[in-house]
Amino acid sequence: MLIIEKVFLLKSVDLFAELSEERLVSIAEVIQEEFINKGHEIFHKGDKGDNLYLIKEGLISIHDGDNELTRLTSEEFFGEMSLLSSEKRTASATAIEDSILLTLNQWQFYELLETDVSILKGIIQTLCTRLIKQNQLIIQLKNSINNQCNYED
Template sequence: MLIIEKVFLLKSVDLFADLSEERLVSIAEVIKEEFVNKGHEIFHKGDKGNNLYLIKEGLISIHDEENELARLTAEDFFGEMSLLSSESRTASATAIEDSVLLKLNQWQFYELLETDVSILKGIIQTLCTRLMKQNKLISQLKKSLCNTMNREIDPYES
């Protein structure tokens, strides 16, 4: 993949949208391209993580042992929490189809932050959006559970 192609991909991802052309070129020079086959587990829940992944092509499932948490496609990114925390991965990531990823490691990310903190804006916005979606889901599940419990307590009520 050419540097210019990487720059165009980076520019299309919310995380990097506010960065200068110069900064995008410097990221494109160090970010690594990775091909993954359908069914390949990119990382496993509980693994130590230190990479952020951008999807150029393909489809990735973010999941735990029982549930799919998200399906991500071109121009999405994942693994950002491991760049900000030394905690282990909170979910697994598996390629649903042959995919092309760009991988940025934690060291490269911190080097980028030293020269341009605007990248944090994209991460914060993404984390807030994902947190709001999770809060909404938790609220819906809680309501559903309460309704189910109420029907079990008084099956004639409805």
């Protein structure tokens, strides 16, 4: 993948959207491209988190065993939580289809955070959006359980 292609991809990801062209080029020079086969586990729950992943192409399942938490696709990122918290991975990530990922290692990620505060803003916005979706799912599940309990009475 050419540097310019990486820059266009980075610019399309909310996390990097506010960065200067110069900064995007410097990230594109160090970010690594990985081809992931369908069914390959990218990381496992409990692993040490050492990479941030951006999806160029493909579909990734974030799951805890057989329980799928979400599916992510092109221009989305994952793996940021364990980089920020230094905790082990709280879920596994598996490719649902052949995928192309761009990865930043922990050192590169922290260096980026030190120089570009807007990255933190992007991460916080994404985490808030994901939390809202999870809260909505919890409410739906609670309502479903309540309806089922009322039906059985």
